Amino acid sequence: MTASHPKLYLNLYWHMHQPDYRDSISGEYVLPWTYLHAIKDYTDMAYHLESNPAARVSFNFVPVLLDQLEDYADQFNSGKIRDPLLALLLREDMKSLTLDERCLILESCFKGHHEKMLAPFEHYQCLYNMYTKLEPRGKSMLNYLSGQYMADLIVWYHLAWTGESVRRNSSEIQMLMNKGSQFTLEDRQVLFRVMADLIRGLIPRYRALEATGRIEISTTPHYHPILPLLLDFRSTRDAMPYAPLPRYPQYPGGRQRACAHVQEAQEFHQHRFGKASNGMWPAEGAVSQEALILLAQHGVKWAATGEGVLANSLYKSFDSSGLPPRHEYLYKPYRVGNEQDSIMCFFRDDQLSDKIGFEYANLHADSAVADFVHHLEQIYEQHPGEQPPIVSVILDGENAWEYYPYNGYYFLSQLYTALSTHEHITMTTPSDLVQRCLQPDSGLPIGELPAVAAGSWVYGSFSTWIGSxxxxxxxxxxxxxxxxxxxxxxxxxxxxxxxxxxxxxxxxxxxxxxxxxxxxxxxxxxxxxxxxxxxxxxxxxxxxxxxxxxxxxxxxxxxxxxxxxxxxxxxxxxxxxxxxxx
Structure with missing residues (x-):
């Protein structure tokens, strides 16, 4: 390989999302997943970029997730907690819990990946062993489980859901983990305050990372709708020709609703991060020709979706009897639309993205990182022509880590180090790539996509959301x-x-x-x-x-x-x- 050979550009893009878990009438949270992922995954993911200044990645935050994070921060500030499980952490007298409250603790506080989030902690495992011994007794088990058991269990649940970066750097969390049992009200208040500080600081941390150029932050239509389905149920049949559709031929007023989600997302992003979002990850990477043009009409410069959509779109655009090898068409962005309304679209490498999401949790961090880098090197070596490959790796940035040892701490640390120091790899962001691609004589590849086959990042279709x-x-x-x-x-x-x-x-x-x-x-x-x-x-x-x-x-x-x-x-x-x- 000659020294003049262009580098591989890596567009590593983490998507963060939780639906709205609030009851809009009572204001109470029905499920706790937003704040649990906040103290574990959103916290750790910021830490890894703060600790690896040479790394550059992108994050997508769905506005409805940020709405809830701000709401939790307001709850911590006011002391009026509307999440039932979080409120129980501060209950003064755990002996006076009602039957429903005791059941809520037992039903909630063993949820998580047992091998990675429960078994490593001896005291937590002991609480689980006691529970499994008594579980056959049904609700009568509650006669044997004391208020102290409930206090210890709710503390350990939240400790298990605390980010590895917090465990390594917070003396308060280390004190609680070393104590192990017999947690007092004061102990629970310490844990509560740590969690409050973590959640209050999240949006400022990511805003600071973007301000220093380490990350790009993008958004999604506000409440995470499938835009193509709001616009036209029949778009389903681009990838699923014989799929049964809902009884209603169209979603009533769907275009107006789609525009509202996009406009709100842009307004809230500007308010939170002090600048407009250049791009969007459409919810579930769900795109169609109409949906992408709608985004372009609202000033969105780039979007991203799955590899299957690209393959289907190439067939649709060029009526091809067969596609060339994937490395010849996948590793570049494609322009969609016309001169008046155009948008750049990135397509994820499904195989590499799924390796992080589903396979590397079962490997030692060294082996997983080596495998990932090896695949990038293969792409680099086999890429044709003088133009550099642009590889998009896009996936869920929150749910994978509970299946990794130490919440993915070693994997992510080593991954960022390996990528940011590799002689043939440049870590970059979608907006940087769009800006470079549009410069005359940039040397970066751009494809043209006359027609987009509607679909999502899952199988290139909408089968996960419609058709059954x-x-x-x-x-x-x-x-x-x-x-x-x-x-x-x-x-x-x-x-x-x-x-x-x-x-x-x-x-x-x-x-x-x-x-x-x-x-x-x-x-x-x-x-x-x-x-x-x-x-x-x-x-x-x-x-x-x-x-x-x-x-x-x-x-x-x-x-x-x-x-x-x-x-x-x-x-x-x-x-x-x-x-x-x-």
Missing amino acids: SDKNKGWDLLCEAKQAYDRVVQQGALTEAELAAATRQLAICEGSDWFWWFGDYNSGLSVSSFDHLFRRNLSNLYHLLQLDPPHTLDQAISAGSASSTAANAGTMRRGQSAESST
Whole structure:
């Protein structure tokens, strides 16, 4: 290889998202995942960039996640805690817990990957052993589990969900872990204060990282809707020609709603980070020609999606009987649209992205990093021509790490070091790449994509969100609620404040997450939680519209599987099927 050979550009892009877990009427949180991921994953991910100044990556923060982080910060500041589990951490007398509160602690505080998040901690494992011995007794077990047991359990749960960077650098957390048991109210207050400081500091930490040029921060349409489906259910059939669709031919007023999600995201991003977001990760990487042009019309310079979408789009654009080897078409961005409304689109390397999400947790950090770098070197060596390869590795930046030893601490530390010091690799960001690509004689590759085949980063289709009986039923219930919303708005019966509350609730219901969980590839317990929350959100929408919810919302939409064999408990999915990625 000659010294003049151009480098490989690595666009490493972490996506951060949690749906809105709040009950919009009571204001109470139904599930605790936002603050738990905040003290573990969002904290650790910032730390690794702070500790590796030569590394450059991008983060995508969905606005509804940031809404909740700010809400938690407000709760810590006011002392009025509206998350039931978090509030129990501060309960003065654990002996006086109600039956429901004791059940909440037991049902919540063993959730996590046992091998990586429970078994390494002797005292936590002991609490679990006691629970499993008593579990066959049903609720009568509570007669044997003292208030001290409940205090120790809720402390250990939160310690297990604390980031590895915090465990290594916080003397308060180290004190609690060394103590191990018999936690007092004062101990629990110490833990609470550490968590409060972590969550209050998160957005400022990421803002500071972007200000120093170490990261780029992008956004997503506000409540994480599948834009192409809001625009046209029939876009499903680009990748799934025979898929059954919802009973309603279109989502009512879908284009207006899609625009609202995009506009709100831009406004909130400007407010939080002091600058506009150049790009967007469309929710679930879901794109279509119409959706990408809509983003371009709203000033979005770049977007990203999955490798399968690119393959389908090349077939659609060029009517090809077959694609060339993937290294000949994958490693460059593509321009979509016309001179007036164009956008640059990046396509993830599914295989490399899925290796981080699903495979490297089972390897020693040294071996995992060596394998990742080896694959990049192969791409570099075999890339044709004088133009450098641009490799996009895009994946969930929060859910993978509980399956890694030490929350991925060694893997991420070594990965950033190896990548930032490699002689043939340049770590960069999408906006930098777009700026370079558009310069005359930049030497960077740009493809032209006349037609986009609608799809997502999962299998290049929308099969995770539409096309089965339960997912379609969810859409039908949402369409009915949207029609009710439109009727009430047209009547002008709501005050400005009431209309704003109902519109926000509608946006929550339009999020992608509810449809993700419907299906027998997810565990019954997880499906039940999200099924109930979706129907609760729809019911709340009717209440905010001053209407009675239909009785159909009393019936479960999806049952899920009796036993979850889904990788990573359903929180993540591969870009390709496991068979096609081997």
